[in-house]
Amino acid sequence: MDVDLRKLRYFVAVADELHFGRAAESLHITQPVLSRQIRALEDELKARLFLRDKRGTALTPAGAQLLTDARPLLANADALRRRVGRAARGSDRFTVGFMPGLVVSAAIRVLAARYPSLTVDVVRTGWYDQTDVVHDGRVDVSFVRLPVDQRGLQVRPLLAEPRVAVLPVDHRLARERSIGIADLADEHLVQDPDAVPEWRDIATELRTGQRRPTPAVRTVEEKFEHVAAGAGVLVLPSSVADFYTRRDLTSVLIDDIGPNHVCLAWDASRRSPLILEFAAIAEEHHRVFQAT
Incomplete structure (x- = not known):
């Protein structure tokens, strides 16, 4: 049937x-x-x-x-x-996914200059779909932030950047130049604890089994609103915090946890020379992917 x-x-x-x-x-x-x-x-x-x-x-x-x-x-x-639609269009269109805080225009300009007849599109992704857009064909390549499930993907490292705590401006740690992750042990994290395993492993509310319910938030903007309202804190790559500068929030460097890694990902089954060429361009210009 x-x-x-x-x-x-x-x-x-x-x-x-x-x-x-x-x-x-x-x-x-x-x-x-x-x-x-x-x-x-x-x-x-x-x-x-x-x-x-x-x-x-x-x-x-x-x-x-x-x-x-x-x-x-x-x-x-x-x-x-x-x-199938992408295959039917041939090589006249190339789509790039990118995560918040990353500026990818320099690499796109290089590719567009080499192929004037090529239409280059961009798609803004989030933590929950940054690899989905590769698997389902919405993009040819995507700038992703680790960790991601790398099964079925070709992943090329590009850069690493420090992580910061995003806090309300009146928070007890807001005036510090840097902090350790242990300083956040008693805080509530307004994101999936698995995204910050260093916090997850020492968090008081997880150790005592008293974690407060976390609102169903998917976007960075929604998370910032909860932090500004005093509902908790965030741990983010520095470029994301800089990109979304707000007067009611501040960011403080966490100096004892590893950086966030940015990579370029594409479908491992594809053998497109254009993808490999763009990956080489991205590696060459990795510094321009920092937030403005």
Whole structure:
């Protein structure tokens, strides 16, 4: 049996909303059409996917299993479409991903000067998708900050930069020229502890099992807002802290932990001479990737 990807997309939309009307609106189709497509999918799979009553819509166990399997299947289909499209376009377009705080324009200018007919695009990435954009074909290369899962990637080191603590300006450590990571042991970290293993290993709230709930934040800007509000502290590469200078925040060097490493990453299965040439350019101009 072949599963229709369009029906799967409709199913995921309903599963996300748990409301046929809102899902139909997000898909830009009518609710009767959506209901018919879901019924057709249930008929094909010989399983009921949703329970609908006066209280609302809920997934059945079969629906929950399908949702788990459907997301990666749709993501792979999207990645396939992008890779095929990239191959069809040939070598007239090159896309570069970059993390906050990194300035990559110098390397791009060199590449553009060598290939005047080449269109070079840029994509701003984050901690949660900096390698996803490589795997799914959204970018040809990406400037990433370690640590990342390097499986399936070719990774070339470029530079290392110190890490700093981002603090409210009225914090007890705000006037220090530098601190040690132990000075932050009693603080709350407004980020994943695994991103700062040196803090994780000594943190009082982790050792005592009393870590406060951390808000669901994904962007640097959101994290800064929580720090400014006094909810905790951040440990970041110095270029990121410099790039997002704010009057209500300050950054202090942490002098006893290792630096953050910046690398160029690309799909290890690709053999594009253009990627290798850009990697050489990036190595040559690694100093320009510091924040302005």
